[in-house]
Amino acid sequence: xxxxxxxxxxxxxxxxxxxxxxxxxxxxxxxxxxxxxxxxxxxxxxxxxxxxxxxxxxxxxxxxxxxxxxxxxxxxxxxxxxxxxxxxxxxxxxxxxxxxxxxxxxxxxxxxxxxxxxxxxxxxxxxxxxxxxxxxxxxxxxxxxxxxxxxxxxxxxxxxxxxxxxxxxxxxxxxxxxxxxxxxxxxxxxxxxxxxxxxxxxxxxxxxxxxxxxxxxxxxxxxxxxxxxxxxxxxxxxxxxxxxxxxxxxxxxxxxxxxxxxxxxxxxxxxxxxxxxxxxxxxxxxxxxxxxxxxxxxxxxxxxxxxxxxxxxxxxxxxxxxxxxxxxxxxxxxxxxxxxxxxxxxxxxxxxxxxxxxxxxxxxxxxxxxxxxxxxxxxxxxxxxxxxxxxxxxxxxxxxxxxxxxxxxxxxxxxxxxxxxxxxxxxxxxxxxxxxxxxxxxxxxxxxxxxxxxxxxxxxxxxxxxxxxxxxxxxxxxxxxxxxxxxxxxxxxxxxxxxxxxxxxxxxxxxxxxxxxxxxxxxxxxxxxxxxxxxxxxxxxxxxxxxxxxxxxxxxxxxxxxxxxxxxxxxxxxxxxxxxxxxxxxxxxxxxxxxxxxxxxxxxxxxxxxxxxxxxxxxxxxxxxxxxxxxxxxxxxxxxxxxxxxxxxxxxxxxxxxxxxxxxxxxxxxxxxxxxxxxxxxxxxxxxxxxxxxxxxxxxxxxxxxxxxxxxxxxxxxx
Amino acid sequence: xxxxxxxxxxxxxxxxxxxxxxxxxxxxxxxxxxxxxxxxxxxxxxxxxxxxxxxxxxxxxxxxxxxxxxxxxxxxxxxxxxxxxxxxxxxxxxxxxxxxxxxxxxxxxxxxxxxxxxxxxxxxxxxxxxxxxxxxxxxxxxxxxxxxxxxxxxxxxxxxxxxxxxxxxxxxxx
Numbered sequence: 001x002x003x004x005x006x007x008x009x010x011x012x013x014x015x016x017x018x019x020x021x022x023x024x025x026x027x028x029x030x031x032x033x034x035x036x037x038x039x040x041x042x043x044x045x046x047x048x049x050x051x052x053x054x055x056x057x058x059x060x061x062x063x064x065x066x067x068x069x070x071x072x073x074x075x076x077x078x079x080x081x082x083x084x085x086x087x088x089x090x091x092x093x094x095x096x097x098x099x100x101x102x103x104x105x106x107x108x109x110x111x112x113x114x115x116x117x118x119x120x121x122x123x124x125x126x127x128x129x130x131x132x133x134x135x136x137x138x139x140x141x142x143x144x145x146x147x148x149x150x151x152x153x154x155x156x157x158x159x160x161x162x163x164x165x166x167x168x169x170x171x172x173x174x175x176x177x178x179x180x181x182x183x184x185x186x187x188x189x190x191x192x193x194x195x196x197x198x199x200x201x202x203x204x205x206x207x208x209x210x211x212x213x214x215x216x217x218x219x220x221x222x223x224x225x226x227x228x229x230x231x232x233x234x235x236x237x238x239x240x241x242x243x244x245x246x247x248x249x250x251x252x253x254x255x256x257x258x259x260x261x262x263x264x265x266x267x268x269x270x271x272x273x274x275x276x277x278x279x280x281x282x283x284x285x286x287x288x289x290x291x292x293x294x295x296x297x298x299x300x301x302x303x304x305x306x307x308x309x310x311x312x313x314x315x316x317x318x319x320x321x322x323x324x325x326x327x328x329x330x331x332x333x334x335x336x337x338x339x340x341x342x343x344x345x346x347x348x349x350x351x352x353x354x355x356x357x358x359x360x361x362x363x364x365x366x367x368x369x370x371x372x373x374x375x376x377x378x379x380x381x382x383x384x385x386x387x388x389x390x391x392x393x394x395x396x397x398x399x400x401x402x403x404x405x406x407x408x409x410x411x412x413x414x415x416x417x418x419x420x421x422x423x424x425x426x427x428x429x430x431x432x433x434x435x436x437x438x439x440x441x442x443x444x445x446x447x448x449x450x451x452x453x454x455x456x457x458x459x460x461x462x463x464x465x466x467x468x469x470x471x472x473x474x475x476x477x478x479x480x481x482x483x484x485x486x487x488x489x490x491x492x493x494x495x496x497x498x499x500x501x502x503x504x505x506x507x508x509x510x511x512x513x514x515x516x517x518x519x520x521x522x523x524x525x526x527x528x529x530x531x532x533x534x535x536x537x538x539x540x541x542x543x544x545x546x547x548x549x550x551x552x553x554x555x556x557x558x559x560x561x562x563x564x565x566x567x568x569x570x571x572x573x574x575x576x577x578x579x580x581x582x583x584x585x586x587x588x589x590x591x592x593x594x595x596x597x598x599x600x601x602x603x604x605x606x607x608x609x610x611x612x613x614x615x616x617x618x619x620x621x622x623x624x625x626x627x628x629x630x631x632x633x634x635x636x637x638x639x640x641x642x643x644x645x646x647x648x649x650x651x652x653x654x655x656x657x658x659x660x661x662x663x664x665x666x667x668x669x670x671x672x673x674x675x676x677x678x679x680x681x682x683x684x685x686x687x688x689x690x691x692x693x694x695x696x697x698x699x700x701x702x703x704x705x706x707x708x709x710x711x712x713x714x715x716x717x718x719x
Numbered sequence: 720x721x722x723x724x725x726x727x728x729x730x731x732x733x734x735x736x737x738x739x740x741x742x743x744x745x746x747x748x749x750x751x752x753x754x755x756x757x758x759x760x761x762x763x764x765x766x767x768x769x770x771x772x773x774x775x776x777x778x779x780x781x782x783x784x785x786x787x788x789x790x791x792x793x794x795x796x797x798x799x800x801x802x803x804x805x806x807x808x809x810x811x812x813x814x815x816x817x818x819x820x821x822x823x824x825x826x827x828x829x830x831x832x833x834x835x836x837x838x839x840x841x842x843x844x845x846x847x848x849x850x851x852x853x854x855x856x857x858x859x860x861x862x863x864x865x866x867x868x869x870x871x872x873x874x875x876x877x878x879x880x881x882x883x884x885x886x887x888x889x890x891x892x893x
Contacts, residue, residue: 087818087855215814222819223807223826225754225794232753240748283748284740355758355766355820355854404756404820405855436759611814615857619817622856645763645852653845656858 059121059379061137065148066190067120068141069098075169075183077102077109079138082122083130084114084376085402086410088675089612090130092217093210096608097135100202100210101142104169104182111217114378114400124377126408126502128575128673131608135671136201143202144195152185204606204667211667213611230374230401231359235429238361239268240283241422242290243432244276245442248299248638249498257294264289270425277418279426283433303497304636306711309346309450312472317495322475324490330454333465333486337456339525345514346700347449347473348632348709349498353650356404357439362419363429368395373416374403381413388417389424407623408502409443440643445633446503447496449473451514457522461536468515472496474507477574477680480515482537498635504620505676508574509627509683513701516570516684521697530569530688531556542603542666543573546580549662550601554582561692563587568688570681576672577604578664581621581681583657585689593704593717595625595655595686601662602678605669614661617678621659624682626651629704629719636710649706655719690717723787727752728796738784743767745783746793754794754823758852765851768824769793775831794823797830806830809868810861817855825851829865838869 062068070078079098085091095109112118114125122134146166153171154161157178165172172179204211221227246253253274261278262269267289268279276293280286303311312318334340360373369389375381378398386393398416415432423430434442449472456465466484475491503509523533531551538544551557551569561567564587571580584597598621607613630649634641642648683701690704691697696716698704704719720735727750736745741760746752746769755778758766762777769778770792797804803811806829816822825848832839832847839847844865853861 087816089817215811216816219811219814219816220803222816222822223803223810224798225752225823227819228753229756229820231757232747234751234753282737282740283744284737353854355764355818355852356756357758403818405818407854433757436761615814615817615860618859619856622858623854644761645759646761650852650854651856651858652852653849653858653862656856656862659859 062120063194065141065144065193065195068138069102069145070190071145071182071186071188073183073186073188075104075108075181077104077182078112079109080112080119081134081138082114082116082119082379083134084125084378084400085111086125086376087405088130088616089216089609090125090134091402092214093131093608093612094134094138095217096210096212096214097139098142100207101139102146103166106209106214108169113402115397116378116382116399117397121379124380124411126376126411128577128676131604131671131673132576135608139201141195143200144193145191148191148193149182149185153180156180156185204671207606210608211606211665212609214609216612228401229356229359230361230372230403231356231431231433233361233372233401233431235361235363235431238429238431239279239281239422239426240286241277241279241419241430241432242283242286243418243438244290244293244295245438246274246299247297248302250302250638251297251299254296254298256296260292260294261289264292268422268426269293270422272421275418275421277422279422279428279430299638302638305348305634305709306636308348308448308497308711311497312448312450312494313492315495318471318492322491322493324488325479326488327484328486330465330467330486330488333484334454334456337464338459339457339522341453341455341518341521341525343453343514343518343521343699345451345453345510345517346712347447347451347510347513348701349445349448349500349635350503350627350631351440351445351633351648352407352409352443352503353440353645353648354403354405354407354409357434357436358410358415358443359431359433360413360415360419361429361431362416362423364420364423364427367391368397369420370397370399371416371420372399372401373413373419374406374410375400375413375416376406376408376410377412380411381416384413385416385420389420407504408446408506411502412444414442436645437643440648441640444499444501446627447473447500447507448498449507449510451510453514453518455518455522457526459526461523461526461528461533463522463537468511470507470511473510475511476506477508477511477572481540481543481573482519482534483539484537498633504623505574505679508572508677508680509624510701512570512572512680513628513683513687514699516572516681517687517697517699520568520570520684520688520691524691529557534569534571540573542578543571543580545664546578546601546603547571549664550580550582550599553601553660553662554597554599556582563693566689566691566693568685568690568692570684570688572677572680574677574680577602577674577677579677579681581685583682583685583689585686585693587690587693587717591717593629593690593719595629595657597658597660598682598685599660599662600678600681601664602674603664603666604672604674604677606667606671607663607665608671610663610665613663613674616674617661618659620676620678621682622651622656624679625655625657625686627701628683628686630702630706632702632705632709634709721784723783725783725787725791726789727791728793734783736783739782741779742769742781742783742786742791743778746778752793752795756820756823758821758824763850763852764821765824765828766821768827768851770827770831773831773834775828792827794827797826804830805871806833806865806868809864809871813860813864813867815857815860815864817857821851821853821855825853825861829861829868832865833869833872836872838873839865841866
């Protein structure tokens with residue numbers, strides 16, 4: 001799948017939304033084709049329309065070296081990329097790749113990231129694309145720079161560049177016993193060269209810096225508190241903002257009275273259509289002033305959790321079914337099969353809940369705007385700002401300091417736009433930090449979904465038919481990696497009651513939960529071991545390898561399940577990552593479920609940084625426990641009913657199991673991204689383990705909430 | 720607005736603030752000590768944790784007027800003369816963070832937990848730290864870092880603290 005369709009799929013899964021008083025994206029036109037790739041046309045905001053064009057949304061990647069890389073007179077190397085660091089460790093791993101090709105020490109590299117004024121255009125940091133696309137891009141540029149430095153030295157010394165060697169930031173002429181540092185060669189001047197993309201790169205088997213556990217770049221700043229997050233940015237004369245929020249989603253403003261707020265000293269009240277906000281000298285005053293605004297809203301009736309899955313399947317917006325992928329005949333496969341299965345899975349909305357809520361500092365200089373904000377799409381936010389503030393995009397600079405993460409939840413620039421409006425009206429820089437409640441309410445959610453499966457197999461484990469329908473949650477990971485002659489696989493778009501968007505692995509977590517749970521059920525019906533049943537229909541050698549590695553490390557099959565203890569296995573592949581997950585759960589006397597041990601095997605080609613990769617995978621497992629067992633957004637009447645950490649449970653220390661990661665380092669294969677797919681195996685592995693212990697198949701995510709969402713059956717176990 | 724003299728990171732500092740303003744906003748917005756973070760404003764996440772006379776305290780729920788007599792330590796005050804505290808060093812050594820936003824609160828909470836050279840068990844660490852959220856899910860490494868720091872404090876330098884299997888240098892490399 002090309003990079004640009006990957007981007008569009010992210011947004012395609014985001015669905016349509018209309019932020020209150022903010023941007024209005026009038027129409028988005030979807031045409032979905034499964035199997036032959038995904039094609040999406042975006043007919044809406046200019047920025048997004050642009051991005052639906054060919055090759056990086058009409059922004060060709062610069063071919064000139066100096067756009068990507070600069071070597072200072074002191075030998076320091078600056079690398080420019082529009083990707084952003086959000087905890088996934090690419091500031092480190094990309095620098096390792098550059099150091100490797102350029103032949104410099106890791107610590108001579110400074111990564112300049114996510115600054116629209118300094119870095120080449122980039123669609124955004126999502127879809128596990130950084131390692132497979134930005135990695136080779138920067139490696140190519142670094143290799144070209146190295147070659148150029150060799151040639152410069154050759155010219156300087158009047159020798160053939162082919163006789164010279166580049167290492168440790170220097171070009172050396174061994175014969176004449178002389179060397180020149182890179183900085184001495186460039187004198188800090190730009191390296192001017194148009195780079196073809198086929199310069200040979202160092203094979204992973206020869207890596208000495210890439211492929212090693214280099215510690216996190218600037219790690220010290222994170223333990224001393226000196227790292228500056230978007231919400232930490234301070235500008236001279238800066239005011240603090242607060243925004244009036246509607247009483248519910250899709251609300252219309254009926255009346256507003258700002259006079260009480262205006263009487264508070266030093267407060268600037270800003271009105272623009274349905275948008276109302278304040279800027280004040282300190283945060284407390286801003287919050288008080290926003291609360292003093294008297295507004296009446298008309299909140300229309302809208303669905304709650306109780307109607308959710310009916311709406312997703314039967315709602316008026318659900319006429320937009322994607323063309324199904326069809327192989328053979330499911331009807332024929334079903335008829336006469338020895339084992340038949342028909343199941344329904346439900347997936348609730350969950351919140352990204354990054355620990356740093358949305359934040360932005362906006363500063364105007366005439367009609368030029370600079371915004372520091374936390375976003376996975378600095379260039380996308382630049383375009384949002386240009387449109388909302390009605391200024392040319394080239395007048396807008398967006399700077400993304402490494403932020404308190406996003407997990408797919410910070411693609412949009414709500415806080416940036418709001419801060420910019422307030423700052424323009426106030427005539428001073430304004431900082432706007434969303435509260436936790438705002439982040440829980442006015443951001444967007446991981447889509448809810450309904451998944452229906454029909455499947456058939458023989459008692460010997462042969463799969464005969466596989467029919468899989470996903471309503472609303474998305475089509476990432478919707479296919480099956482198992483060999484089944486008769487298939488129907490279809491994604492059905494729906495009108496989502498809540499604003500929704502990307503989340504780590506997109507719908508792959510939901511689709512894997514349903515598929516790998518159903519596979520477990522089929523194995524059980526066939527009386528076969530869950531691993532042996534899968535392997536019988538699995539030809540993908542890479543996926544087989546992770547299943548084997550996880551099972552071996554876990555000791556799969558060595559212990560029998562009891563009523564208190566169960567074991568489950570699941571796996572899959574998506575975005576170039578291969579994962580298999582084994583889980584051990586304990587059900588205690590109070591029917592509480594505890595995930596005690598997780599073994600996860602992973603393969604995504606050549607490993608760039610094994611320590612960072614293990615950290616990502618372990619984190620995905622812990623985060624996955626939330627969506628698997630207890631996270632869910634409760635909503636009714638256009639309001640979120642659990643918009644706080646006291647009400648919305650997140651995984652805590654006591655939820656973390658013993659985790660073992662097995663890395664398969666395939667140095668013969670290109671490196672794929674690993675930020676997302678590591679989450680997809682956990683929920684089905686845990687569900688299958690619960691089944692092994694209890695004999696009950698749990699078909700809703702979350703499986704064990706403290707209280708059921710309205711309309712859901714009371715959970716058999718709790719967490 | 721009232722005038723307060725606070726004792727922050729070993730030095731007296733004068734600040735004008737409304738008496739009921741949370742210490743968190745005073746530290747961040749009036750004293751530019753931005754290492755202490757906002758996460759929830761309701762004491763549920765621990766990102767805003769500071770030490771008040773050595774006790775881990777949620778600064779988002781603590782009005783500035785209540786701390787005028789206390790010795791306040793923030794994440795910025797833990798390193799001495801540029802040398803990281805044992806807990807800071809252990810977090811760095813274990814790579815016990817991803818985005819790092821929760822890290823100051825984790826380190827400050829762990830510092831209180833390990834005061835007076837205590838060596839908590841893993842279960843005690845989990846119990847004591849359970850009010851601190853890490854959305855990136857780095858809990859196993861944080862537990863390992865705290866165990867490592869406890870060892871460093873009692874002179875067991877350099878030895879990886881735990882059986883943190885996630886980082887076990889094995890693997891079916893091929």
